[in-house]
Amino acid sequence: MATKYEQVIKDLIEFRDQRGWQKYHNLKDLAISLNLEASEVLEIFQWQPADTELDEQQTQHVQEEIADTLIYCFYMCEKLGVDPLALVAKKVEINQGRHWQTEK
Template sequence: MDYKEVEQALMAFRDKKGWQKYHNLKDLAISLNLEASEVLEIFQWQPSDHELSDVERQHLEEELADTLIYTFYMCEKLHVDPMDIVAKKMKSNQSRHWETEAK
């Protein structure tokens, strides 16, 4: 699936569930943060070199998907393509960090 197909599927699911009324930027940002915290929880109290079990890896993939889904919902609200804003940010980071390295 490409991004547009994913976006359409997510919006169809949201609309079928009647969740659109809850999808304002503030509440989506809260949900995104909560899901990101669930990503962090997988690593809580583990050593930095901890190897994920198959169960932990599956859980991590599910939580990453949740964070992406809320990010995609926010992008839809803002009428931006997430790939475009990532590309812009990468370009900004490259020029900023290359200037720092040249000094």
């Protein structure tokens, strides 16, 4: 049985291949696209006070832009042959050893 991530990446690859986009999916172009999508997340908050609460439409928009950003992350992980959840777990472990704990 496939994990949720394995199913998502399978669906993404199928979507990409049906459109003939695989020729554009090299690491450089995926990194550029990832950055552009992340910028679209940022643009939603541009010029807003830090404590701004999002309405339903804005929340939906942020979620869609986060999804676009994750899609490019997933495409890059697929290209590199790595599991993004394993990468995050490894980075958390590295950060725990790198940063001092502070008292609250």
